[in-house]
Each structure stands twice: as C-alpha cells, then as structure tokens.
Amino acid sequence: MQTIEIRPLTRDEVVSVWQIERREIVQEVYRFTDGRLQLHSEFYDTRDWPEGEPELYTPILLECYDHGGTFTGAFAGGKLVAVAVVDARPVTDYPQYRQLSFLHVSHDWRxxxxxxxxxxxxxQIVKEQGAEGFYISSTSTRHTVEFYLHQGGHPIEQPDQKLYALEPDDIHLIHQF
Incomplete structure (x- = not known):
C-alpha cells in the first residue's frame, strides 16, 4: 500500500487540484424541499471536470489562497490525490462560519x-482560527450529501444568499463544531 502524505499545498500546487480524477456514476440526488432532504433518481456518468471549470475556478482558488485560505492535500507518490479547501473569509450571512469550498478525492482513492x-x-485548523463551523454548498449527489451529514453537517432552511445564487441546486449545510 502506498504511503499517503497529508500536508498544506503551496500556491504553485493549487493548479494541481485539476489532476484529481472526478469520475463517478451518480444514480440519486437530494433536493431540499419543504424543510427536508428528499432523494430523487437521476443518472449522471461524470467522466471529468465540466468543460471550462478549471479556467473559471483557478483564479477563484488562487484568490482564496492569497486571502489565507487553507489548502490541505493528500499526496501519493508525489501526486495530489485528494484536497480540501477552506476559505478564510467569513461567509456573508453566516460570519461565524468558514466555507468548505472544495473537497475532492480521486476516483481510485475513494x-x-x-x-x-x-x-x-x-x-482543526479553522477551529484554531476561531471559526464556529463550516458552511458547505454541496453537490446534490447522494454520496456527497451523506458524507457531509455523517461528518456532522445539517441542511439549512436559509442558505447564504451569495452562495445560493452561485449554486442554487446545491444542498446548503452548516456544521457547527
């Protein structure tokens, strides 16, 4: 079994997040309706990052890094196979929380x-910085939403207006530490 090294990313390594293999078969998604999560059948065969996403999000990730964001990577044989990104800036409508803005694991490492x-x-890092929890705008796939629920997140009725406008189909959750 290959050794995994968990460490912060350098700024130059931020662009390596697009090496993560996003391949996934999705058969069910959640919707948050009438104050509760409801599971729906939907099929997606995700093979890669959506077209244009690296070009769109790389400047956003670099800006997050430059504002003190936390970029923690898992490396195997020197290659980034998983990453978590937390924005250091307060969430607009929930200033006591920090957004867990990016969490991906390569297909073969899940x-x-x-x-x-x-x-x-x-x-642990954001607790030490004084935040009270995570704000998570999660893709609606069953696997992803259930991961965040298992970690301690719960859906919120009043999403952050700015983040909801960016991702209205996401499931918006709070994890208070």
Whole structure:
C-alpha cells in the first residue's frame, strides 16, 4: 500500500487540484424541499471536470489562497490525490462560519478515509482560527450529501444568499463544531 502524505499545498500546487480524477456514476440526488432532504433518481456518468471549470475556478482558488485560505492535500507518490479547501473569509450571512469550498478525492482513492481525514484536519485548523463551523454548498449527489451529514453537517432552511445564487441546486449545510 502506498504511503499517503497529508500536508498544506503551496500556491504553485493549487493548479494541481485539476489532476484529481472526478469520475463517478451518480444514480440519486437530494433536493431540499419543504424543510427536508428528499432523494430523487437521476443518472449522471461524470467522466471529468465540466468543460471550462478549471479556467473559471483557478483564479477563484488562487484568490482564496492569497486571502489565507487553507489548502490541505493528500499526496501519493508525489501526486495530489485528494484536497480540501477552506476559505478564510467569513461567509456573508453566516460570519461565524468558514466555507468548505472544495473537497475532492480521486476516483481510485475513494473509500480509504481520505475525505474524512482532510475534513477533520481542515476542521482543526479553522477551529484554531476561531471559526464556529463550516458552511458547505454541496453537490446534490447522494454520496456527497451523506458524507457531509455523517461528518456532522445539517441542511439549512436559509442558505447564504451569495452562495445560493452561485449554486442554487446545491444542498446548503452548516456544521457547527
């Protein structure tokens, strides 16, 4: 078994997040309706990052890094295989929280506890910085939403207006530490 190194990313390594293999078969998604999560059948065969996403989000990630964001990576053989990103800036409508803005694990590395390790490490860092919890705008896939629920997140009725406008189909959650 290959050794995993968990460490902060340097600014130059931020662009390596796009090396993470996002491949996934999705069969169910959640919707937050009438104050509760409801599971729906939907099929997606995700093969890669959506077209244009690296070009759109790289400047956003670099700006997050430059504002003190936390970038924690899991490396195997020198290659980034998982990453968690927490924005250091307060969430507009929830200033006591910090946004867990990016958490991805390469397809072949899923199921090994890397997401949980990165989540806990990120949580420890932002707790030390004085934040009260995470704000999470999660993709609606069953696997992803259930991961955040298992970590301690819960859906909120009143999402942050700015983040909701960016991702209205996401499931918006709070994890108070």
């Amino acid at each position: 199921g090994r506890g890397l997401a949980s390790r990165l989540y806990r490490k990120s949580m």
